[in-house]
Amino acid sequence: MKTYLVGGAVRDRLLGLAPGDRDHVVVGTTPEAMEAAGFRPVGRDFPVFLHPETQEEHALARTERKSGRGYRGFVVHADPSVTLEQDLERRDFTINAIAEDADGRLVDPFGGARDLDARVLRHVGPAFVEDPLRVLRAARFMARLAPLGFRVADETRALMRTMAAGGELADLVPERVWQELSRALGAKQPSAFLRTLHNAGALGTVLPEVEALYGVPQRPEYHPEVDTGVHTEMVCDMAATLAPGDTVIGFAALTHDLGKARTPEAEWPRHIAHEQRGLKPLAALCDRLRVPTAHRELAVLACREHLNVHRLDELRDSTVHDLLARCDGFRKPERIARLVTVCEADKRGRLGATDADYPQGARLLRMLDAARGVQARDVLRDGLTGPAVGDALRSARIDAIAQVRTDEDACPPPTRASGTRT
Template sequence: MEIYLVGGAVRDELLGLEVKDRDWVVVGATPDDMLKRGFKQVGADFPVFLHPDTREEYALARTERKAGRGYHGFTVYSAPDVTLEDDLRRRDLTINAMARSESGDLADPFNGQADLQSRQLRHVSDAFAEDPLRILRTARFAARLAPMGFAVASDTMALMQNMVADDEVSHLVAERVWQEIQRALHENEPGTFFTVLHQCHALAVLIPEFAQGEIFEQALAAFRCACASSNDTDTRFAALLSPLPETQAKARAKALKAPNDCQDLAKLASRLRDHLEQPDNQALTEQQVLAILDDTDAGRRPERFQRLLQALACALSAEFDNALTLLGNAQQAATGVDAKALLAQGFKGKALGEAIRQERLQRIATLIHRQQA
C-alpha cells in the first residue's frame, strides 16, 4: 500500500499558498485493507474513506470511463492494480495532477510543475472532453489564479470550444452548474470566470441572454463593480443579471437554480433599473419614492434594500447616484415614522394607516427639497 498527497494541496504548496484541504490517494489497496486500518468508508460511487484520526479523505486509486452524456455519465474502476499515474491521468488540469509521496518525493507525470511555472491551465489528456463540468472548473481556476498571471492554455481553450460545439454543456445538471457559479462569484477575480466561459462559447449556452456582446459587456462591468464593493452573493448575482429585463432576469435566475434570495434580488434590481431609466422618472417625486419603498418591501427588509441599492449603483450610470442616495435616505426616514405617537393622537384603523403614509411622504418630500437646494 502506497499513500500520496494529491491535487490541490500539492498545487497550492508549490505555489506558496495556504493549504486548506488535503486529499489523499491510496495505491495497491482494497476496501477491506482500509477498513482493517480503522478507516470509515463514505464513498457511494467509488471507494473513499475517512482517516480515523484526521478525518481527511483517502480515495483508492481509480480510473473512469465515459459511459454517457454529462457529468454523471461515467463508470469507475478501482482495484489494487490501478497505478498512481492511472489515477492522475483522469484529473482535469496538469496543475491538479501531481502527487507527493509520504517520503516527500514529487510525482509529476504530466508536467504540472512546468505549467505552474509558465502560469498555464492545461488539460491532462483528451479525457478532459468527457466531462463538461471541467469547462466550468477550468474557468473557476482561472478566476482564482488570475492575480498570479494564470490563463487557459490555447490548446485547452480549443478543446473546450469543441466540447461546446459538441453540445456537451447542455447536458449539465442545473444544480451542479449553480454550485460552480456560486463558488466562482467569490474567487479572486470572479469576472474572469465569465470571460473564460464567453471565450469558449459556453456562456451562450448557460446564459443565452449574454450571447449579445453588448449585453455581456454591460453585465460584466456591473458585476465587477459589485465584486469590488460587496461580498454578498445575491448582490453580485443581481448586478450580473441587471442589464436584462425583469422577465428575463427572473427566468434566467430560476433556470440556473439560484437560491431564492438571489432570484429575488436579481428580479428587483432589473425592475428598478428599468424603472429609474424611464425618462419620466429622472426626477423622483415623494409619491414615486414611497411606491418604490413599498414595492421592494424596504421597510421590513432594510438590509436587502441596501444590497439592492449596491447592485443598482453598479448597474446604473453615475447620473443616477443622486436618485440612489435619495432612496437610501428615504428608506431610513420612512421607517422612522412613530406609529405609536400617531395612535396616541387618536388615529385608528384606516385613518392611522393614512396618517403614517402622509408622514412618510412629508419626510421624503423634505429630503427631496434638501437634495435640490
C-alpha cells in the same frame, strides 16, 4: 499503502494562496482495509473515506472509463493495482494533477508545476473531452486565477470549443451548472468565467440569456464600452470588488440588464423599458437553474429598480417611499443595502467609471433609515383605525424622506454629484 496530498491543496500552496480543503489519494489498499483502520466511508460513486481524526477526505486511487453521455457517464475502477500516475491522469488540469508525499516531495507527471509557473490552465490529456462539466470548471478556475495572470492554453480552448459544439453541455444538470456559476460569482474576477465560456462557444448553452447580450450596443455617452456583454462582465467584476464573495449580489449584477437583449434592433442603442423586458428572461434563467430564493429575489429587484435608484434625485418623495415599500425595505432593510451595491456596481462597471462617485446609494439608505424610524405607534390618533393608519404611516414616512432632502440641501455631503442613465 501510501497516502499523498493532491489537488487544490498542493496547487494553492505552490501559488502561495491560502490553503483550502486538504484531499488525499491512497494507493495500494482496499475499502475493507480503510475501514479496518478507522476511516469512515462517505463516497457514493467511488471509494472516499474520512480520516478518523482530521476528517480530511481520502479517496482510493482510481481510473475512469467513459460509458455514456454527460458528466455522470463513467465507470469507476478502484483497487490496489491502480497507480498514483493513473489516478492523476484522470484529473482535469495539469495544475490539479500534482501530488505531494509525506516528505513534501512532488509527484508531477504532467508538468503541472511548470504550468503554474507559466500561469497556464492546460488539460491533462485527451480524456478531458469525456466530461462536459470540465468546460465549466475551466471557466470557474479562470474566475479565480485570471487575477494571477492565468490564461487558458490554446489546445485546451480548442477542445472546449469542440465539446461545446458537440452538444454534451446540454446534458449538464441544473444543480451542477448553478454550482459552478455561483462559485465563479464568488471569485475575484467573474468576468473571466463569462469570457472563457463565450470564447469557447459554450455560454449560449448554459446561460443563453447572458450570451444574448454580447454584440448588443448601448449609447456610448453613457457606456463607452458600448457592448452590453462587456458591460455585464465589468459590472460583475465591480460587484466582486464591492462585495467580495457575496454571490447574491453577484447574481443580481450578472442579470440586471438581461432586458437589453430583448430591445428591438430598430431601437438600438437606446433601451427603453429594458428593466421590464428583463424580468421574463430572468425568470426563465432562475427556473432552469433552480436558483436559490435569495439570489432570485434580489435579482428581480435589481432588474426592475436599478434605473429608479440611478435617477433617485429625479423621483418624488412619494415615489421613493413606494420604491422602498415595493422592495419590502421597511421589513428587510438589508435588501436595499444589497440593491444599492448592485446599482453602484452598474454605475462603476463602465469604461472610465471605476472610481466614480455614487451618492444615490448612500442617499437612498439615509432615506430608508429615516422612513423606518417612523412607526405605526407614532401616527396613532384617537379614532384612527384600519386603512387610515396605513395612510397616515405612509404620509409620515414620506415626510421623513423629504426631510432628508431638505437637510442635505442645507448641508450637502462631501461627494461630487453624479447622474446615471440607461
